[in-house]
Amino acid sequence: MNTQTLMVQGTTSDAGKSMLVTALCRWLARQDVRVAPFKPQNMALNSVVTENGGEIGRAQAVQALACGLAPHTDMNPVLLKPNTDIGAQVIIHGHAVADMDACGFHDYKSVALKAVLESYNRLTANYECIIVEGAGSPAEINLRANDIANMGFAEMVDCPVILIADIDRGGVFAHLVGTLALLSDSEQARIKGFIINRFRGDLALLQPGLDWLEHYTGKPILGIFPYLHGLHLEAEDALPRSPELVSPKEAKCINIIVPILPRISNHTDFDPLRLHPQVNLRFIGPGDAISAADLIILPGSKSVRADLEFIRKQGWEVAIKKHLRYGGKVMGICGGFQMLGKLIDDPQGLEGKAGSCFGMDLFDMTTTLAPDKQLRNVCGTLALNGATVTGYEIHAGITTYHASYEPAVHFSGGSDGAMSTDGMILGTYLHGLFESSTACSALLNWAGLNEAQSFDYHALHQDAINRLADTVAQHLDVTQLNKLLSLNTVQA
Secondary structure (H helix, E strand, O other): OOOEEEEEEEOOOOOOHHHHHHHHHHHHHOOOOOEEEEOOEEEOOOEEEOOOOOEEEHHHHHHHHHHOOOOOHHHOOEEEEEOOOOEEEEEEOOEEEEEEEHHHHHHHHHHHHHHHHHHHHHHHOOOOEEEEEOOOOOOOHHHOOOOOOOHHHHHHHOOOEEEEEEHHHOOHHHHHHHHHHOOOHHHHHHEEEEEEEEEOOOHHHHHHHHHHHHHHHOOOEEEEEEOOOOOOOOOOOOOOOOHHHOOOOOOOOEEEEEEOOOOEEOHHHHHHHHOOOOEEEEEEOOOOOOOOOOEEEEOEEOOHHHHHHHHHHOOHHHHHHHHHHOOOEEEEEOHHHHHOOOEEEEOOOOOOOOEEEEOOOOOOEEEEEEEEEEEEEEEEEEOOOOOEEEEEEEEEEEEEEOOOOEOOEEEOOEEEOEEOOOOOEEEEOOEOHHHOHHHHHHHHHHHOOOOOOOOOHHHHHHHHHHHHHHHHHHHEOHHHHHHHHOOOOOOO
């Protein structure tokens, strides 16, 4: 198959690479182009379980959705999940192989490269077009040796590159020109044009700068992506920057607090709550007090014991127990669920120094971390009211219950999580359970919201992706894109 490949690189992290790949994937899929996303190397704590039982970055799962595909490990063959400031769990083809520091991974790149090329070759054998997302910036000169994430990959497979920059950050021309200047001659030639992201204002005022940029670099401007107010697209890793992503709330709503942990994982679990018209959700960070709320949710964590210690240093454990005494509800998801037990044991030092620590003692249970991860997609029913729930498990903990609890979720052949005997605390290993409208309504009712509205998060998600594809057709040079992709069927 004659497969065309186009790579999107960015001048900075969060320049809009994930967004643009998603937009291009849906734009092409609408025209019956068999397209797939690809990110050779990703670093993120937001991940999903694929149809073939592996783990990839959440952004690539969104891009797969834009293509009309189920997520597959070939779409993100190398995933790094940081567990300290200098180390990360290395996941190859969906499965963890080791924990490494930065220097260790640098030496491991030759092995990682093999995995990258294997996945890329399988995709090119099955799709007409591959849209590739880079990582960070190609101008990070300290990381250029043996690069598999940006220009190193582009040169290996000989593909053209689009460079995107975020004007909302300021200094967009310096970002573009400076990035270009730090590339080799062959890499500069590989960049076929620029896209400026998140523009708002009068385009006439920007035009002199665009004319200068094209003249100075000899590269065309392929389009100006406008600032899309109210757009919701799941974050690759970072927490949301803008309060504009939160929908207006009604007067009668429920208040939910989520502590931001240093190694918080899968914070996208809370997107359906942030966007729900009857929910005021607040992330709290270091130095913030836990104010009055109906529900406190402890999120997932890549370093459970260290993050639990962080919670204690912030005084949040005391506040959580006071919240329970005053009739508030508490929920723990994955690592947050493990924190609610009596003991967390890490005998092999999988998430730091080997050892154990006491949990919050809100469930009579212990968790032992083990090297083999549980990776599976689950469909079942909530024990609360039988509402249908879907989700996925990504955890290395084996939890043993020392008291009889009602499970949080029932599914074929088993169950998950626990509900305290007084009904005030709920724990589960399932990520994504708020995405089901019936399960979300049931959990909000449990937390104290009377007559929770049905909220279709999946429809909102699809609307956002379609909005991105519309923006490609309206604001980018589709003729130039067509030439880069060598797909004559593409019009607009």
